Amino acid sequence: MIKKTKTIIVDSGRCxxxxxxxxSFSKKPNTxxxxxxxxxxxxxxxxxEDIFELxxxxxxxxxxxxxxxxxxxxxxxEKCNSSGISEVVVECLPEHVNKNVLxxxxxxxxxxxxxxxxxxxxxxxxxxxxxMKSFDVKTYEKTVILLKKYGFGVRTYxxxxxxxxxxxxxSLEKSVDFALKKSDSVAIINTYxxxxxxxxxxxxxxxxxxxDKNEFFDVCEKYKNNKKVELFFDDYLTYPKxxxxxxxxxxxxxxxxxxxxxxxxxxxxxxxxYVVPSIKEYALFxxxxxxxxxxxxxxxKKILERLQGIASYKKIHQIMISTPGIIPRDxxxxxxxxxxxxxxxxxxxxxxxxYIEVTKKRVKRYLLKHQYKKIFSxxxxxSESFIALKDAxxxxxxxxxxxxxxxxxxxxxxMNNGKTPNAILTQRRLLDSFVKVLRKNIDD
Ligand code: SF4
Numbered sequence: 477m478i479k480k481t482k483t484i485i486v487d488s489g490r491c492x493x494x495x496x497x498x499x500s501f502s503k504k505p506n507t508x509x510x511x512x513x514x515x516x517x518x519x520x521x522x523x524x525e526d527i528f529e530l531x532x533x534x535x536x537x538x539x540x541x542x543x544x545x546x547x548x549x550x551x552x553x554e555k556c557n558s559s560g561i562s563e564v565v566v567e568c569l570p571e572h573v574n575k576n577v578l579x580x581x582x583x584x585x586x587x588x589x590x591x592x593x594x595x596x597x598x599x600x601x602x603x604x605x606x607x608m609k610s611f612d613v614k615t616y617e618k619t620v621i622l623l624k625k626y627g628f629g630v631r632t633y634x635x636x637x638x639x640x641x642x643x644x645x646x647s648l649e650k651s652v653d654f655a656l657k658k659s660d661s662v663a664i665i666n667t668y669x670x671x672x673x674x675x676x677x678x679x680x681x682x683x684x685x686x687x688d689k690n691e692f693f694d695v696c697e698k699y700k701n702n703k704k705v706e707l708f709f710d711d712y713l714t715y716p717k718x719x720x721x722x723x724x725x726x727x728x729x730x731x732x733x734x735x736x737x738x739x740x741x742x743x744x745x746x747x748x749x750y751v752v753p754s755i756k757e758y759a760l761f762x763x764x765x766x767x768x769x770x771x772x773x774x775x776x777k778k779i780l781e782r783l784q785g786i787a788s789y790k791k792i793h794q795i796m797i798s799t800p801g802i803i804p805r806d807x808x809x810x811x812x813x814x815x816x817x818x819x820x821x822x823x824x825x826x827x828x829x830x831y832i833e834v835t836k837k838r839v840k841r842y843l844l845k846h847q848y849k850k851i852f853s854x855x856x857x858x859s860e861s862f863i864a865l866k867d868a869x870x871x872x873x874x875x876x877x878x879x880x881x882x883x884x885x886x887x888x889x890x891m892n893n894g895k896t897p898n899a900i901l902t903q904r905r906l907l908d909s910f911v912k913v914l915r916k917n918i919d920d
Contacts, residue, residue: 760792
């Protein structure tokens with residue numbers, strides 16, 4: 477059997493420093509305090525597997541006794557030593573590294589090789605100060621010397637594209653060259669803004685922006701075949717998770733709402749980071765609904781009922797177009813897509829025009845990044861969202877298949893004295909035609 481590397485991430489209370497601007501974990505409310513029993517249970521269960529290397533990450537410092545009680549620390553090293561694991565990596569901060577603790581660990585680890593991971597992030601004191609690290613380059617160097625003196629391995633974490641770094645590639649190269657001389661291995665991590673970190677607010681305020689996958693691998697190109705360097709683009713990369721203190725209700729048919737920073741960050745995410753699930757071959761653009769999440773509205777319930785009756789239902793990517801921009805169905809319950817209202821009765825001609833322009837650009841950028849076999853839509857023909865979608869497709873020269881039967885739609889309006897009846901899109905005749913045309917076009 478091939479022995480493997482296992483990574484355990486444990487919640488062990490707050491880091492003693494807690495100020496690094498890219499760190500969310502140390503600022504989250506309700507972090508779980510470490511309990512010796514819980515930590516022991518987690519370790520025992522992990523060690524039931526056949527492991528070659530164990531990476532034990534506790535966001536902060538394994539040597540901080542407030543995070544990892546001494547009783548568990550001793551248990552951990554003794555257990556790893558006797559369990560047949562060859563390598564163990566734990567994280568630490570220089571302020572918790574001292575001769576006594578290293579001597580003690582060495583005594584308990586005769587067989588297993590222990591390495592300490594140090595988050596240097598960047599070999600530049602000016603940047604370290606600005607990102608609020610607890611130590612400088614000199615302190616890192618002294619810690620490395622001490623660790624090596626006691627026979628421990630050193631792993632160094634570096635981050636690409638930190639704020640206040642002007643030349644990202646040059647800065648990374650300088651840091652990697654430096655770290656490789658001091659460490660057994662180097663991990664380069666893409667800087668990504670997690671919810672409770674100050675960096676997240678910097679992203680929202682457009683003061684900094686993360687690298688996407690291509691940009692990251694371009695910056696790290698030089699190291700892709702270096703056996704001592706590991707690259708982590710998206711280890712924990714995720715959608716924009718707004719912390720509770722930033723959430724708000726965004727209400728109004730105004731330019732401020734339309735161009736709200738919380739919407740823009742999401743649109744950037746969909747354009748640059750989102751990966752469309754591979755099963756979704758067809759895009760179906762749909763209108764939003766006043767009721768949130770949209771799928772609870774009567775209109776969406778009826779549309780969904782019809783869609784679910786199609787054999788190729790799973791291949792259809794439902795994407796709503798609304799004030800925030802484009803919203804794939806899987807995200808409709810996330811903030812702020814369930815926390816905005818655009819009161820149509822407040823709309824002016826000017827804002828309608830702006831809505832079309834802004835939305836067209838958002839749709840265009842999305843479709844430039846994500847390709848589908850076919851693109852469908854089901855909107856009222858006079859709706860601004862539909863006009864924006866139609867214009868975007870025309871400018872991109874991609875065919876748009878409209879699933880609304882225009883003739884039938886006009887007849888229904890005519891029968892209603894030229895007015896659009898409420899929930900017109902859920903009229904049985906229109907829905908029948910919607911499904912029929914869709915089926916025909918996707919060979920259902
Ligand atoms: S990055 Fe590490 S040292 Fe900095 S605050 Fe977070 S847990 Fe603490």
